[in-house]
Amino acid sequence: MTKEIYVSPEGRDDQPGTKDAPFRTVGRAQGEVRAAIRGGLRSETTVYIRGGLYELESPLRFDGRDSGGDGSPVRYCAYPGETPVLVGGKQLTGWEPYRDGIWRARTEPGLRFHTLYADGRRVSQARLPAAGYFETDAAEEALLNEETNRHGIRYREGDLPVDGDMTDATVFVWPGEGEWNWFSETKTVSSVDRANRRLTFATPATWSIGEGSRYYVQGSLQFLQAPGQYYQDAANGWLYYRPLSDDADPNGQSIVAPRLKRLLEIGDKDALGPAEHLVFSGLTLACTDFFEEYRMMDDNAERSEHREGLVYVNHAKHVRIEHCRLLMSGSCGIFLDAYASGIEIHRNDISRLGYIGISLNGFPPGKGPFRSAEESYTNRGHRITHNVIEDGGELIGHGCGIFLYQSGDNDISRNRITRMPRYGFSLKGMRYGTMPKEAYGISVTWDNHWDFLHSRNNRIACNDISAVMEDSQDGGMIEAWGPGRGNVIHANHLHDSGIHFSFGFGIYLDDAADDFTVTCNVIRRLYSTGQGKLWMLIFSKGIGNRIVGNLLVDNPHAISAIGSQEMAGEANKGIEISGNIVYNSGYLYYFVNYDNERFASADRNLYWRDGAPCLVAGELPLTPSGDDELDRHIYSLDAWRSLEYGKYDAATIVADPQFRTSGAFEYELRPHSPAYALGFKDIDFESIGPGR
Structure with missing residues (x-):
């Protein structure tokens, strides 16, 4: 049997909290739930919050005393058909x-x-x-x-x-x-x-x-x-x-x-156990404050004084935030800090953000009260799906849609992200050259350094990203720098986004971004504008990245489809490339520098540029056929194929991929497209984005 408690702006806290005699504040209802839990409550409990405005003078704080049970969560929900609005300020x-x-x-x-x-x-x-x-x-x-x-x-x-x-x-x-x-x-x-x-x-x-x-x-x-x-x-x-x-x-x-910097604070290190089995549904949370000063991150870790959001989560697990509207934040929409795990964020509208839509932050390598790398892996296992995240970075220029630092094993799929000054997604850790020599009493070596990097095994899939990189440079729509291994970037739609000054990329696997699988993504209609220049659609530094079956179409401002560069003493090698369609999107490859370990393999791609020859550019140990716009060189496809005894692109073809001229989705292939003979697999356009 479900226990029900009611809250209304017209209620009174000295009433019993029933539908006909509701409480006035959520805090009073929370006290009632805590008392029931102390008394042995084991059933599902729902606090219904009626429509209206609730001006908060302090954050609503939930901890282990508020926890439900596995299969019997405690829910704080909008009353059906009504809109409760929790505001962190005062109307003037x-x-x-x-x-x-x-x-x-x-x-x-x-x-x-x-x-x-x-x-x-x-x-x-x-x-x-x-x-x-x-x-x-x-x-x-x-x-x-x-x-x-x-x-x-x-x-x-x-x-x-x-x-x-x-x-x-x-x-x-x-x-x-x-x-x-x-x-x-x-x-x-x-x-x-x-x-x-x-x-x-x-x-x-x-x-x-x-x-x-x-x-x-x-x-x-x-x-x-x-x-x-x-x-x-x-x-x-x-x-x-x-x-x-x-x-x-x-x-x-x-x-x-x-007057507040956060509205919901879920979890407390001093409580008895983590906050868990809580659900927040259908609420509107709005209007939090910014900082008098903001200092950039320290080694990609957000400084403690800036770890804020409309919803702040730490020392919590198995919490679900769904169907909420998170609006007008001074900082982030949702901040998942240090000891947050297994948080579900589903079908929320998150917009008008001072900083980041959803920020996931674990411990920097060597930091925290731990005895091993595995013990420090505390921020993990979140599921972030079907959200719409818009208009971020209104107060901090490197704001993005979703940010992961030392957080892994997350499923982040079918979200829509648009209008951000920097990235759509950013995955960060530390590159080997900047890591401490010792962490938790263990020497950090090349062979074990990935053990300390926890932005790993993330699945970034079926997200729709547009209009980002609007006010910064040297970034990408999906970007990674020094994360862990095993990340997957699959079937995302990156489109209609420009580089407004300096330079930038589509998918940017920056320094020490190793062991990524980049498959079945659609990158289209990216462009250069103003003094900006779109460089590579997929730029792969790092080791052992796989770039397979992507559709790179109608990006005529791009210098190249796929690029690479070794720099900062971090290896760039073992890249595998196959089965991509490159259509009116620059040169096939660009090598800022080159060595014979750069590509493990490259073949069975389809290239078309309105009938122009397929070219490779940059710096190669070949005789060039001309100069490119970055003051390096261009090379013919035949010259490229002669490199490394014919190791690369022997089966790659230059041909029109034969897109349908009409249909439910752009860039569907005709049944007899030559791409199919190369192993290209159709991309399920219907699975991309949050849907209805």
């Missing part, structure tokens, strides 16, 4: 006109926040420039050193006002000498030297900031010049806001100032 009212289309309202004493929401969208802080970026000037000659360049930036003549108030200012910047746009930081301004045009930070940036680094400055009333922005004068208790439309009245809008 009492707006009055100020000047020049700007309104203002009083805020609570002591309430300071770092992002704002209006009618379901984020409001940007007042900033210069109002959109896009400035670029840093060269440092003064006397300050040209890496350490000094971490402590601030020098701005260019005319970019910032000569007498502006910088009391509350912060700088959003991409550190890295102007070239690297891999990770962004938000730094507080401590002082301004207008004579030398220098902003000094309160704390140093992680990396040096050289000439040409992109940045903007925010947090001054003087900057509030564009619609859709705000400035908070916390010291005097005023919020200034300019609506998107000049004729809009903010008194008719729902404007929320956040």
Whole structure:
């Protein structure tokens, strides 16, 4: 028999929590569940949360005392047909006109926040420039050193006002000498030297900031010049806001100032056992705060002060989050930390994110209270399926859809990810050259180093990814750097995404990305735009990667379909390539550098470029037939086939693959396509993405 408890905004916590006399708060219902569990409750329990707004003053925390049993979970669910909305902030009212289309309202004493929401969208802080970026000037000659360049930036003549108030200012910047746009930081301004045009930070940036680094400055009333922005004068208790439309009245809008960084906190190390067998279903969770400063990850591990999300999970297992709407976060949508295992995240809408949609984070190699590598493998076995993740990285430039660091044996399939400034997926660990010499009292050697890398045996399958890599460079729609072994990237649809400046890739197996299986993926309509350049559709560094049966179609801006490069002292060899269709998508292969162990095998591919000859490019020990656009060389297919005594692509053909001109899905092959004779297997387009 199921136990039922009810919560309603119109209820009272001194009532019995029945349907006719519900509680007022979820916390009161939680207390009732705990009391029942202490009394020996063994049946399934459901807390029905009625529709309406619940403004939380502190996170809802669940731990081992809230756990259900195997087969008898505790559920916190929306009442059928209704929408409960849990908000981590306070609605602001009492707006009055100020000047020049700007309104203002009083805020609570002591309430300071770092992002704002209006009618379901984020409001940007007042900033210069109002959109896009400035670029840093060269440092003064006397300050040209890496350490000094971490402590601030020098701005260019005319970019910032000569007498502006910088009391509350912060700088959003991409550190890295102007070239690297891999990770962004938000730094507080401590002082301004207008004579030398220098902003000094309160704390140093992680990396040096050289000439040409992109940045903007925010947090001054003087900057509030564009619609859709705000400035908070916390010291005097005023919020200034300019609506998107000049004729809009903010008194008719729902404007929320956040005061929490997380809404649901599942698991507690100090509780008796992990939180488990809990279900959260049909809830809307919205509006959490950002950080005053944000520092990039430390060796790819998120810093402890930035491990936040609308839902935060640690010391928990067998928890299910389903059919929820997770909106307007200051940081992540869901953060699965250290000791989270077996979490199911199914059919949720996750959008308007300050950072990452879903972030999975285990322990860095050698860190944590462990005695062995296997004992440190604590973040694992999650199932993330049929979710829609949109509009990430609104406050942190390296935001992505799903991020895995030292987390493995996960099934991540049939999700849709779109509109991210950096990756769709990122799998990270550490490359061998950066690992500690000893971990848990064990010497780390080449032969055992994979034991310490836990982003392994992940299945990334049947996901739909578009419009990512929109504001960074040297990345990919699916990217990996130094993860563990045995990862599978299968039947994903990567499409309609551009490289907006510098360079980037489709599937990017970066340094020390070893033992990947990349099969049956569809990569189409990727492009270069602005100053950006689409390089390789599949770029394979690492050892022993298998690239089989992929469909690379209609990417005319790509330099090549498949590329490779050895760098940073990490081996790049043993790649197996077969049965791919390359259609109007650049050269067949690109070798930034080459050695005779690079490919273990390459054959039975089909290449077509509107009848043009099949070419291979880069640096090869062959006589070139011309130069490519990266200042290396191009080689004919016959020349490539002569390499290594005819080892490669003897059965590869240059032929039209014969796609159907009509049908339920694009790029289906006609029955007599020559690709079938090469072993190509049809891709099940219906299985890709979340479906209905």
